[in-house]
Amino acid sequence: MQRPLYQVADVLERNEELLAQYTSNTWQLRTLHALRKCRTAALGGHIDRCNNTQCKQLHLSYNSCRNRHCPKCQGHQREQWIQAREAELLNVPYFHIVFTLPDTLNRLCLYAPKAVYTILFKTAWGVVQDFGGNSKFLGATMGMVSILHTWGQNLSLHPHLHCIVPGGGVSANGKWKYAKNKGKYLFPVKAMSKVFRARFIANLRTELDEPQSYYDTLFAKDWVVYAKRPFASPNYVLEYLGRYTHKIAISNHRIQSLANGRVGFTGKDYRKGGAKTTLSLSDAEFIRRFALHILPKGFVRIRHYGILSSTKKKIVLPLLLAEMGAPPKKQESRPILHRRCPRCKVGTLVTVFMFDSRGPPKHWIKKLKQQHRTPKIKTA
Structure with missing residues (x-):
């Protein structure tokens, strides 16, 4: 490059x-x-x-x-992280779920980011865990890798959580149980959206003291849980994670000009089908927006849950790999150069x-x- x-x-x-x-x-x-x-x-x-x-x-x-x-410091850190995850890859379908917060919460994200983002992680995993534990949908203990992104293409505040979820879980007898619905989708997103909204607001009430009218405003909006198609194979999960785990608000390659005290950079306009466009911001506005996405000190933005958590994966994953075998490697790991x-x-x-x-x-x-x-x- x-x-x-x-x-x-x-x-x-x-x-x-x-x-x-x-x-x-x-x-x-x-x-x-x-x-x-x-x-x-x-x-x-x-x-x-x-x-x-x-x-x-x-x-x-x-x-x-x-x-x-930092845009300069993510390359080899990303490669090291991905290579460490290769040994944890299961030979099962993987699903991609995105939990998005409405812009009504942006004010809270600005003055209490640690509390809001912690609730986002907690609520998203609670929804996936409980849907998975329900025998109507699966009836097994699941796992999840979650990655927090806080930006949109124009650097505005747009908090959302990318979740990579194996298509199934460990049943009560310790064996793998595949997700239902013939692998087309994991859980119904409309039901997940309503549960996500209710639980997030309930958790928010316990952490922050806001007037009832504010919570009424949050309930009045439809919250978005977006479930993408399952990955073509387990190997594509690592390719996806390579793009998202150590991604920052804007890469240096997107910046096209720095003339006259303004920053011109490329982005996608999702209102026009993701068409590529060029945006221009003053230095002050560019820096202000970039600073919005600096996470609180020590805040963990990549988290592992369930059978993929650090406490359980050392015990559970070897048993699952012995049961199902490791997925075939698409290609040899690239050396870190x-x-x-x-x-x-x-x-x-x-x-x-x-x-x-x-x-x-x-x-x-x-x-x-x-x-x-x-x-x-x-x-x-």
Whole structure:
């Protein structure tokens, strides 16, 4: 993939002195400053040497911020997470369910995001768990992986939960029980929507003190639970998760222009069938909207439930894999290449020196300059 022409960090850098005006708390401000400094001299860096004896090239790199909201820092973290999930993949159909909050809740999401998003996770799993436990629909213990997204294509606040659910569960005798309805859908979404709305509002009442008129407004709206078609095979689940688990509000590749104090970026207009469009926002509005999607400190946005939870999967999954077998691999796992030497494409980079924001010592700079005069080695 080509390097993006523009970056979120560019917008933050040219508004460094104004960032405090565009954020609502110090945590958001700290996060934006971390993104602004990512892979620059401000965070220090390290000098690596290729371990290939025919190369031994030195490379200077600046440290990344490793923030989960940073467009630059998600690539290899995503690959590591996906590869860890491969061993947990069951040879069963998987379903994709999306629980969406109405925009009436946006005000609460702004001043009490931790409480609202925690209720969203709790309620969504409660609905799936209870529908699965009901013998009318399945009658088994289920599992679920949930991923919180808070944005729409125009960076507006649009909280929703992507849930990946295996098509079945573990019955009382410890055996796998497949979902009904011939695999076409998991549970009826209209029934799930009504239960989701009622339970979310009930949980909200216990956490936040809002007037009755506000809850009446929430009940007056239809809430959306969207069930997509089941994945073509278990392997496609990992492809999907690769796109969604470490996704952030906007990638650098979507930014098309940074002229005249405005940010132009691409997006999809779902009112026009998902047609691609270009949006333009002032720097202030772009940063304000981006900051909306900075999650509270320590908040977990990827959660595992039921038989896929950390406490149960170590016991349950080996038994299920022995019973049903592992799904056939679509392709070999791609190697994680972030430590591969960019010069010879063979060796692995090994850190030989680390430095702070003052930069590397002069003798290291001299070594780096000298090697630029060395002819490039030929690769097979």
